[in-house]
Amino acid sequence: MNLALDMMGGDFAPLEAIKGLQLYLQATKKATVYCIGDEQLVQSLLNEYNVPRQNIVIVHTTEIVGYHEHPTKALKDKPNSSIAKGFQLLASGKVDAFLSSGNTGAMLVGAMFFLKPLEGVLRPTIATVIPKIGGSTGVLLDVGLNVDCKPQHLDQFGLLGSLYAESILGIPNPKVGLLNVGEEEGKGNALCKETYPLLKANTQINFIGNVEGRDIFNAGADVTVCDGFTGNVVLKMGESFYDIVKSRDIHNDEFMHRFAYENYGGTPVLGVAKPVIIGHGISNDVAFYNMLGLAEKMIETNVCGIIRDAFQNASVTVAPSKAE
């Protein structure tokens, strides 16, 4: 398999990407990694860190999409940027996955523009992995791509998250919960009230009902569904809580340690044809290493193909009841 890695994205680019790549190549020889970025810079760091070259292809680019650039404009104006090039390689089939810790907006726009949503998927989504008390791991989605959602979108997030949890986290028949302000059916804002019956009627998922803010870290639901506004607030609040714990020297705790973003590598875009993974801006070597491992797993499990098939089935069997 071929993975494309943006060497120019992230606060510590390209150094941490190089170090992460080195860790990855030490661990596995399954993939060839296309390193996209300034050839001379990448070359010299590969030499400096004695990274073996047999599984590496350098793809030279001359431009970078900055963190504060407008995503759509930047991708249009900079076809030779590392992000644009990565998507070109992915769309053409030259590589099987694209990973970047660069401009998140540009990654999302790129995923939509170069790959397009899978047939039947109304809104591709981004998910985050959540450590659960007790040792298991869950998925929360959407975490910011879709800040205004309709019930049909949340219903689909239930299926997207479910397939991801099953394929990537290895959870059979994952329990899907709707993030809400109360447990009982009928609780919530207008969006939740309309979403509940759709999730309940969805035969492709194992819906367990509403979950509350206090349940995010418990094992009640494996997949927690919400709109991207709420999910983004939850994600960032969780991150800040971990930062607080870490800064206060109380992080030598097994559960708290599992909050460390770098253990999860990055955020997958779900609902597009091929694996696209967005890393945290502050990604370190371990984060890049895990991003590459996640890409490998997404390819090996064929999760994007599984999602494609499920939505082709969904469009036949589930759509009529949605039109009620």
Place this chain on the structure above:
Amino acid sequence: MNLALDMMGGDFAPLEAIKGLQLYLQATKKATVYCIGDEQLVQSLLNEYNVPRQNIVIVHTTEIVGYHEHPTKALKDKPNSSIAKGFQLLASGKVDAFLSSGNTGAMLVGAMFFLKPLEGVLRPTIATVIPKIGGSTGVLLDVGLNVDCKPQHLDQFGLLGSLYAESILGIPNPKVGLLNVGEEEGKGNALCKETYPLLKANTQINFIGNVEGRDIFNAGADVTVCDGFTGNVVLKMGESFYDIVKSRDIHNDEFMHRFAYENYGGTPVLGVAKPVIIGHGISNDVAFYNMLGLAEKMIETNVCGIIRDAFQNASVTVAPSKAE
């Protein structure tokens, strides 16, 4: 001043209420406390704990609104319940504040039905106090009373929270932030995009712009405004995080300790004529003690009167721009 305390509300009623009352009466003699509940039960516990009687009036009631009862129906069907009686005393002017750790929904319905929103207040709201890194304390609102909001509601929450932070937390000219998914103006869901210009134009508050999930515990904003759905998720997630920290024996930390709900006593209902405070179902003696202290402070600072005056001004000066 006269405070009405529901002795029958809370998971450990009436024992913890009695113990909290005892702590309160040991600390201050400013108020007479009307203890609403089963007279014999309250009497015997007051005797058992040797609570001095000079600042206590027992108001006998024979009914209780259970935790799972429908609020409106329960208040209607049980006029001799401790919650209904508390609101009757408050509405009639016999007492100056009403406090209960009973059925939250019934407390909210009671506040609306017996007191009504203040003139100009579109939606009364409930706020929670948030510990901030650095030692200060902030306010987050709405935390669940209004799960579907319009921009005008959030704008008013900015003023309500601001006046509360100033009067009760002693923060001069409190900084008001809009909880959002990004810092820049123009970010967010439809609600935030429409709310931002209202808050910006609101001359009665010190609006500092958007804040994110990661900013909830930092000192950026003293008052964080959001819809009640998001606020409820944030509140419950914060509580669960504290519970996790506590259960893992890493709570002997000054900041984490400040999450302990009992330190804040309860959640005030803002935008109604008189102080109404809703306690946590699990309220212990310290929580009841702090609820009584909060009620005292709300009366002494006349925060409800300050809110009333501000909204009378607001209805003259701010309303026209809202109609744009």
